[in-house]
Each structure stands twice: as C-alpha cells, then as structure tokens.
Amino acid sequence: MDYIKAAIDTIRGSIKDTRWKIPGIAKTPMQSSFVPELDQTPELSPDDTTLYQEMIGMLRWATELGRVDILHEISILSQYQSSPREGHLEQLLRIFGFLHCKPKLTLYMDSQLPVFDYSIFKMEPGEFKEYYRDAEEQFPRVMPIPRGKSVVTTAFVDASHAANKITRRSHSGHILFVNRAPVKWMSKRQQTVETSAFS
Numbered sequence: 452m453d454y455i456k457a458a459i460d461t462i463r464g465s466i467k468d469t470r471w472k473i474p475g476i477a478k479t480p481m482q483s484s485f486v487p488e489l490d491q492t493p494e495l496s497p498d499d500t501t502l503y504q505e506m507i508g509m510l511r512w513a514t515e516l517g518r519v520d521i522l523h524e525i526s527i528l529s530q531y532q533s534s535p536r537e538g539h540l541e542q543l544l545r546i547f548g549f550l551h552c553k554p555k556l557t558l559y560m561d562s563q564l565p566v567f568d569y570s571i572f573k574m575e576p577g578e579f580k581e582y583y584r585d586a587e588e589q590f591p592r593v594m595p596i597p598r599g600k601s602v603v604t605t606a607f608v609d610a611s612h613a614a615n616k617i618t619r620r621s622h623s624g625h626i627l628f629v630n631r632a633p634v635k636w637m638s639k640r641q642q643t644v645e646t647s648a649f650s
Contacts, residue, residue, distance in 0.1 A: 477548035490538035561631035
C-alpha cells in the first residue's frame, strides 16, 4: 500500500505542470470500450513518452508486489511503449486513478483446500486410453515420504482468441494457486497467429 501511495504521489508531481490529470474516480483499471490498437489520437512528445515508460515501470512493479487486478491492462498498454499515443497515456492515468480509489489489495496464503464440483467435467477415461494406451504416472524410485498436510495445485488459463483487431494475435494469461493461495500469474501477447485444428 505504501508503494502504491508513493507511486501516485510521484506521478502527480510529474504531471503537476502539464495538461494531464489522474481521474478522481475510476471504478475499473481501463475503459471497457477502449481499443488500444485502434487509437488514433496524436503520438506523445518525447517527454511524455518518457513519462509513459516510467509509469509502465511503476505499474509493472506494482503487479510484482501483488496487484494482479491490473496485470492484464498493464500487459496490453506495455506494447505501446516505443510510440504511445495520448489515448494510451490517458488509460495509464486511469489505472493510477483506480489504484487511488482502491489502494489496498491483500493476498493471503490460504491453506484451505479448494472446493470443486467435479460433476461439471466430462469424465471418459476410455478416450484417454485410446490415445495413451500404456500411459501411467511414474514416480521417482527414491521419492521421500510426504510430511504434513497435502496441497493441491490449480492452474487457470485463458486467452482472448484473436482479439487484437489489427494483428489478430491473442492475449494469454494464467494464474496458479497452491490450495487457495495465488502464487504465480502472467499475462502476455502471443508471438504468432495460429489457426485452430479440429479432427
């Protein structure tokens, strides 16, 4: 929380004598209607481009400290650091406004096991055996005896299939949990455009 407050104060000081402002109220990190790749506002001046890059660096560090709620937006806006436009900078300032409205986000290490309704999954072991007839899980021969409570690792993965309206590249993200505690997260643009294959 101290880092977020200091970052907001730093940016306020940097834009004090400019026309840029941090919004007073921002309920979401980025406007849902904003499409960064279609933004046609004027390109930023060299000084404002430097400011944009500094803001990206600050916000990236905030995501490393646990602000996973802005990770996707920062990942998208980071793509325009070499030639950002005024619209991109306005969205970055909106993220700072969002952080000002919601400065505290706490991640807890929750040791409780997750609760899943496995009945929603289609379970057909026969299909698996059709392609992997002799597959079986191999354990190390000298595997140590487990101690303490068991844990469950869970991964959630998603992609915005061909969402970029110019390149048609997808944006992927994942978050990994140990029991019910998030331990790793990522959001990035895919490097290539792939077609889907169906059999």
